[in-house]
Amino acid sequence: MNEAFFNLQSDKRKRIINAAMQEFVANGYTSASTNTIVKDAGISKGSLFHYFSNKKDLYLFLIDHTNIVIxxxxxxxxxxxxxxxxxxxxxxxxxxxxxxxxxxxxxxxxxxxxxxxxxxxxxxxxxxxxxxxxxxxxxxxxxxxxxxxxxxxxxxxxxxxxxxxxxxxxxxxxxxxxxxxxxxxxxxxxxxxxxxxxxxxxxxxxxxxxxxxxx
Amino acid sequence: MNEAFFNLQSDKRKRIINAAMQEFVANGYTSASTNTIVKDAGISKGSLFHYFSNKKDLYLFLIDHTNIVIxxxxxxxxxxxxxxxxxxxxxxxxxxxxxxxxxxxxxxxxxxxxxxxxxxxxxxxxxxxxxxxxxxxxxxxxxxxxxxxxxxxxxxxxxxxxxxxxxxxxxxxxxxxxxxxxxxxxxxxxxxxxxxxxxxxxxxxxxxxxxxxxx
Amino acid sequence: MNEAFFNLQSDKRKRIINAAMQEFVANGYTSASTNTIVKDAGISKGSLFHYFSNKKDLYLFLIDHTNIVIxxxxxxxxxxxxxxxxxxxxxxxxxxxxxxxxxxxxxxxxxxxxxxxxxxxxxxxxxxxxxxxxxxxxxxxxxxxxxxxxxxxxxxxxxxxxxxxxxxxxxxxxxxxxxxxxxxxxxxxxxxxxxxxxxxxxxxxxxxxxxxxxx
Amino acid sequence: MNEAFFNLQSDKRKRIINAAMQEFVANGYTSASTNTIVKDAGISKGSLFHYFSNKKDLYLFLIDHTNIVIxxxxxxxxxxxxxxxxxxxxxxxxxxxxxxxxxxxxxxxxxxxxxxxxxxxxxxxxxxxxxxxxxxxxxxxxxxxxxxxxxxxxxxxxxxxxxxxxxxxxxxxxxxxxxxxxxxxxxxxxxxxxxxxxxxxxxxxxxxxxxxxxx
DNA sequence: CATGAATGAGCGTTCATTCAT
DNA sequence: GATGAATGAACGCTCATTCAT
CATH class of the missing domain: 1.10.357 (Tetracycline Repressor; domain 2)
Incomplete structure (x- = not known):
């Protein structure tokens, strides 16, 4: 994960996390669509892949993120x-x-x-x-x-x-x-x-x- | 499901069921590839869709099939x-x-x-x-x-x-x-x-x- | 066209002609489905290709057939x-x-x-x-x-x-x-x-x- | 139609329109192949479906486009x-x-x-x-x-x-x-x-x- | 003579990812 | 930093045609 993601406004960061979780829950890892995620999060495709090097990176980040809550x-x-x-x-x-x-x-x-x-x-x-x-x-x-x-x-x-x-x-x-x-x-x-x-x-x-x- | 599937040689039928289950287990419904299934089962693409009208039909058949075992x-x-x-x-x-x-x-x-x-x-x-x-x-x-x-x-x-x-x-x-x-x-x-x-x-x-x- | 088609019962022959014309009119030559034709005509796939060597042959026959009416x-x-x-x-x-x-x-x-x-x-x-x-x-x-x-x-x-x-x-x-x-x-x-x-x-x-x- | 298509270089836009019209004229709507279109237009499959949400959308766009000429x-x-x-x-x-x-x-x-x-x-x-x-x-x-x-x-x-x-x-x-x-x-x-x-x-x-x- | 199972190329469409702007 | 146009492999599915039964 790019540290740029940390420097994001809290609001946007949350939108991305929520959109991604929702999509992964709804469709599983493979079928989850990055298109849907960026649309729901209101960011561009390029931004998502700027923050996270790929889909897997995003998924693993979410697991770590979840860890904190747990x-x-x-x-x-x-x-x-x-x-x-x-x-x-x-x-x-x-x-x-x-x-x-x-x-x-x-x-x-x-x-x-x-x-x-x-x-x-x-x-x-x-x-x-x-x-x-x-x-x-x-x-x-x-x-x-x-x-x-x-x-x-x-x-x-x-x-x-x-x-x-x-x-x-x-x-x-x-x-x-x-x-x-x-x-x-x-x-x-x-x-x-x-x-x-x-x-x-x-x-x-x-x-x-x-x-x-x-x- | 087409009754043609029932009339299949037991061996081929089993190969198809096993290949399909394996693929569905390994990747989930959406990401499971019918290409992989037919390759593993050793049949043609057309045959699979001759037996089952579509992927969903195949999946639901497998549930029914499982039922019998249960x-x-x-x-x-x-x-x-x-x-x-x-x-x-x-x-x-x-x-x-x-x-x-x-x-x-x-x-x-x-x-x-x-x-x-x-x-x-x-x-x-x-x-x-x-x-x-x-x-x-x-x-x-x-x-x-x-x-x-x-x-x-x-x-x-x-x-x-x-x-x-x-x-x-x-x-x-x-x-x-x-x-x-x-x-x-x-x-x-x-x-x-x-x-x-x-x-x-x-x-x-x-x-x-x-x-x-x-x- | 195979002469077997001529020896067919008039009823069946008509059913085939009608089913084929209907399908060709509705979808054009290329998109017309021989599956639909045989289903509508109530014959088997094999029979159709026994009477006519291929789709084109059937199509051209229908033109000749039409000729007679005209x-x-x-x-x-x-x-x-x-x-x-x-x-x-x-x-x-x-x-x-x-x-x-x-x-x-x-x-x-x-x-x-x-x-x-x-x-x-x-x-x-x-x-x-x-x-x-x-x-x-x-x-x-x-x-x-x-x-x-x-x-x-x-x-x-x-x-x-x-x-x-x-x-x-x-x-x-x-x-x-x-x-x-x-x-x-x-x-x-x-x-x-x-x-x-x-x-x-x-x-x-x-x-x-x-x-x-x-x- | 995606507005991206409007922003395309005039040359590429024309190539796409021409390739699509040619293919639709030559084969009709259903049989026209988007593969042929993209090959003739010199673009990728993904691009065509980036500009037009599907084949039908492309076809209807061409009708509108034709309208202007008329x-x-x-x-x-x-x-x-x-x-x-x-x-x-x-x-x-x-x-x-x-x-x-x-x-x-x-x-x-x-x-x-x-x-x-x-x-x-x-x-x-x-x-x-x-x-x-x-x-x-x-x-x-x-x-x-x-x-x-x-x-x-x-x-x-x-x-x-x-x-x-x-x-x-x-x-x-x-x-x-x-x-x-x-x-x-x-x-x-x-x-x-x-x-x-x-x-x-x-x-x-x-x-x-x-x-x-x-x- | 009639059947329908079998084939595999081709279809329209989606996808994660890249990169010029 | 942010964008979204571009890519092409892979997807589920259909097709005319063949041929063993």
Missing amino acids: QDVYEAIDLEEPDLFKRLSKIGFAKMKIQQQYPQTFDFLTSVLNEPAEDVRQFAGEKLAAMQESGFNQLYVNVDWSLFKDTINVEKATEILNWTMMGFSEKYRNKLATFKDVGPELLEEWEDYAAILKNSYYKDHSQRRNGDESH | QDVYEAIDLEEPDLFKRLSKIGFAKMKIQQQYPQTFDFLTSVLNEPAEDVRQFAGEKLAAMQESGFNQLYVNVDWSLFKDTINVEKATEILNWTMMGFSEKYRNKLATFKDVGPELLEEWEDYAAILKNSYYKDHSQRRNGDESH | QDVYEAIDLEEPDLFKRLSKIGFAKMKIQQQYPQTFDFLTSVLNEPAEDVRQFAGEKLAAMQESGFNQLYVNVDWSLFKDTINVEKATEILNWTMMGFSEKYRNKLATFKDVGPELLEEWEDYAAILKNSYYKDHSQRRNGDESH | QDVYEAIDLEEPDLFKRLSKIGFAKMKIQQQYPQTFDFLTSVLNEPAEDVRQFAGEKLAAMQESGFNQLYVNVDWSLFKDTINVEKATEILNWTMMGFSEKYRNKLATFKDVGPELLEEWEDYAAILKNSYYKDHSQRRNGDESH
């Missing part, structure tokens, strides 16, 4: 919270809020994950993997694993939890798009799923709760 | 087995076996699910939804829900189970490709995940087991 | 009628009647006249020229040229007459298509045009008419 | 000349001169008139009809109809005159193509035809001439 999610993780379920609730909802604010960014990420074009698949995969790993590393820092039953396989339990969260966000994806804000309804909905797993994962879950209540 | 999975469901976990184990492994035997078919299905091309998205979506629904309906027939704890939300618990199975197959997808056969290793692996959920879902899970032992 | 017009010329105007009226209306009965044949002739395809233009032109010449030769046999004013250039006057007849049929072409029969209305209409020219061409035209009136 | 004919009409025959002579010869200078333009117009392709027939027909009407309207402005015999049907007489002129130009079409200039030979030739009709149309034609001579 980082915000992980930075929002409260490392002080030792209860994994509580922490995940927070991070999950941070993610959902961002998904609401930058729906395009998440759509783009999804489309990148399923991009078949050999030209970009490998590179995109590596970028996304690096992103995810750095995120996951933070995710489990300082988690209090002693809350888990001794008999449970913590790794596998965590995997189930992850798959459940992904399934949950996928399921509520459309609802999210129409909500103005991620409200307590969704939180409660999630707590239902979380309770099912927590019950299985945590030591003396009901007893302790009862004990709390007895005081 | 139906085999659901037909393998043992409706006599009332324990959902046991039943799911069976179907899951039936699915995996097919995935091993027809890896291309499953890759194609996945790529169809993420196909952005407006031209086929809607139709493909409807076909796949119909497929899935008919499958899901059979999935839960005669399940003994009384095994579940009264306090558990059975619907949500089932969702978690589904998401976990999907996550599991995704995770072992690559491993599966190299395995010669879906062996007991994988079964044991899955039982670990299943145990975690079963513990949460089923009534008196440990007690009953103890009770069994006491006799 | 000959009927010229054969209807009453060589006993020495008055050119009267004779032309008769032949003109014979032509119109045929045009009504075989509208397709005339549409085809017109389209052949304007066919740009190098492949058939020359040959078609020659055929049509031969047709027309043999027709014109008969047209003027035994005409009583002494009716014309001595001062008039008979050749040029005849040309004007021809152009006028052609313009007239073109003008009433559409009307003809809807008429059930070429009625006396059209005849009267034509007589108006004829009168204008006759007045200029024939000797003592007005005087004689005056003379008639004086009696 | 307008010149009608603008050459001397509205001061009240004698229809004299006026027609002038316009006819203006037309012939243009036909000589832009033979391709007239060939193209003729081919458009007989174009069977549904895709362009209607639109082309409307354009040409509008052209012709505006031309015909001017043709008869200020004509001194009192020169005509009272007994003559002026409308029909005018039709005959038109058909004669059309026939005449058609007849001399080939000759015109070889002439360097429309010379007096042709004018005299036409006067012969005109005289035949004039004699029929105008009052006291010979007498008045005699009268003129007597003064």
Whole structure:
């Protein structure tokens, strides 16, 4: 990417990013038309290829750009919270809020994950993997694993939890798009799923709760 | 699709289906090249368009064709087995076996699910939804829900189970490709995940087991 | 053309001729589709190319076929009628009647006249020229040229007459298509045009008419 | 049409127009090959479709372009000349001169008139009809109809005159193509035809001439 | 005699990218 | 720096014709 792109007026830069993401999401990498992008962004063909050396360069830039937005999610993780379920609730909802604010960014990420074009698949995969790993590393820092039953396989339990969260966000994806804000309804909905797993994962879950209540 | 395609020698028919699936998986609907397909299938351009009236027709045929393979999975469901976990184990492994035997078919299905091309998205979506629904309906027939704890939300618990199975197959997808056969290793692996959920879902899970032992 | 075509059942032969003419009229020689022709005629591709060695052969056959119909017009010329105007009226209306009965044949002739395809233009032109010449030769046999004013250039006057007849049929072409029969209305209409020219061409035209009136 | 085409160097623009007209005349709308056009015009395929959004757009542009040339004919009409025959002579010869200078333009117009392709027939027909009407309207402005015999049907007489002129130009079409200039030979030739009709149309034609001579 | 599967050149059109202005 | 005209390879698809059945 040419540094000229950085020196652009913020407005024009955003128009280009949005137009490009939209087109890539709508048609995939190969079928996305640079003509459509420049038309939607209101710039000339020459300008686009002045900022980015080619279509691939533009695509990979967008992945990096997306990265920044995603980082915000992980930075929002409260490392002080030792209860994994509580922490995940927070991070999950941070993610959902961002998904609401930058729906395009998440759509783009999804489309990148399923991009078949050999030209970009490998590179995109590596970028996304690096992103995810750095995120996951933070995710489990300082988690209090002693809350888990001794008999449970913590790794596998965590995997189930992850798959459940992904399934949950996928399921509520459309609802999210129409909500103005991620409200307590969704939180409660999630707590239902979380309770099912927590019950299985945590030591003396009901007893302790009862004990709390007895005081 | 022209019935001429049905009357083709099985070998040629398979070559065409394989070449087309491969190309669609590798490049997506729009970017897939009919030139590449005919070259790989060893037929002429004219022949392809003799069998299928156009690219879209070919694509939709492949979805239907895939359907048949998938139906085999659901037909393998043992409706006599009332324990959902046991039943799911069976179907899951039936699915995996097919995935091993027809890896291309499953890759194609996945790529169809993420196909952005407006031209086929809607139709493909409807076909796949119909497929899935008919499958899901059979999935839960005669399940003994009384095994579940009264306090558990059975619907949500089932969702978690589904998401976990999907996550599991995704995770072992690559491993599966190299395995010669879906062996007991994988079964044991899955039982670990299943145990975690079963513990949460089923009534008196440990007690009953103890009770069994006491006799 | 293969003689097999002659041995065909009259019905099938007609279907082929009609389907072919229709398609050639609608799209011109080059763009006419043999696929459309065989579909409309209800025969197989192979049959068409069994009867005619190729598209061009079929086209040229249709011109010859048309010729036969046209000959009927010229054969209807009453060589006993020495008055050119009267004779032309008769032949003109014979032509119109045929045009009504075989509208397709005339549409085809017109389209052949304007066919740009190098492949058939020359040959078609020659055929049509031969047709027309043999027709014109008969047209003027035994005409009583002494009716014309001595001062008039008979050749040029005849040309004007021809152009006028052609313009007239073109003008009433559409009307003809809807008429059930070429009625006396059209005849009267034509007589108006004829009168204008006759007045200029024939000797003592007005005087004689005056003379008639004086009696 | 893209305005880029207007900004082209006149030479290149002409090459494109000529190549396209030639190809359309030679093969008709549907069979005309854009490959041939670009090759003859010495431009790239991409350029042609940069100037014109598609083949149809190019074709319709050529009709409009032709229009301009034709307008010149009608603008050459001397509205001061009240004698229809004299006026027609002038316009006819203006037309012939243009036909000589832009033979391709007239060939193209003729081919458009007989174009069977549904895709362009209607639109082309409307354009040409509008052209012709505006031309015909001017043709008869200020004509001194009192020169005509009272007994003559002026409308029909005018039709005959038109058909004669059309026939005449058609007849001399080939000759015109070889002439360097429309010379007096042709004018005299036409006067012969005109005289035949004039004699029929105008009052006291010979007498008045005699009268003129007597003064 | 009749069929229709098979062919591959050719069609109109789109595309990312270059570069003179 | 910004523009958009120019390119030609590649696209999906059609075609008249052949020939094994």
